[in-house]
Amino acid sequence: MLTAVGVPAAVLLVAGADAQRPVEMPAATVVAEAPPCCMELVAPAPVAVSSGDAAGGRVQWVASSRGSVREVRALPAGVAPERGLQVKTILVARAVSAIFPEIRSIGGMRPDALRWHPDGLAIDVMIPNPGTAEGIALGNQIVAFALKNAERFGLQDCIWRGVYYTPGGAHGGGYGHYDHVHITTKGGGYPTGGEVYYR
Structure with missing residues (x-):
């Protein structure tokens, strides 16, 4: 019924x-x-x-x-530790884990001089073999995926291979991040325990 x-x-x-x-x-x-x-x-x-x-x-x-x-x-928990992450950051971490199963490690909340990781607003998607053509292509795909879904994820930016990507455009030069894709969201607040993250 x-x-x-x-x-x-x-x-x-x-x-x-x-x-x-x-x-x-x-x-x-x-x-x-x-x-x-x-x-x-x-x-x-x-x-x-x-x-x-x-x-x-x-x-x-x-x-x-x-x-x-x-x-x-519903998206299951992925490879990122979700403790300390805000809801939009959890959503992007789970979506990346579901869409890109070759990703085995995603860093989340940690101490840092800047507020993004300590405030649960950022994840680091570790790229297997990041210097190879396959690793670079995978990182490119993850950045493109995040940008394509920027509104849904509350995306602020991605950083990959020296380029700072925002929904409004890309800026190159001196940004590092050659072994992982850094993804920052606008957060959406901390989970209360009843959230369900949908595919």
Whole structure:
């Protein structure tokens, strides 16, 4: 039996598009080519949820006027330690872990002279073999993915291979970060314990 529910604003904020991996790209096109994030939630009419699927972490959304169905799944915890991270930072860390399974290490909250890591606003996505063509391509894909989903992630910036990327453009020179992609969000506040992060 389907029970009608309203779509919470948080679901609309975290719902993205199709979860696909990008093809390899040169560093110059990092911003232009990126996979859209996650899954698209289309709800042109009242939305219904199957209560049987909700307990298993899977929610089925039905748009009755078109008869279309989109599945929205909760993102599990990824490889980043989430202690001390704010909600948008957790969301991007989980999304990167889900979309890029070759990432085995993501650093999070830590002491630092700047406030981004201590305040839970930044993660460091460690790139395997970062000096190889494959490692550079993977870092480029992660930057492109974050920028493509900047609004959803509350993205402030990414730093990779000496370039400082923002949703408004890129600036090169002297930024370091040759072995990891640094991603900073605007935070969104600290978790209260009841958050669900959606693909």
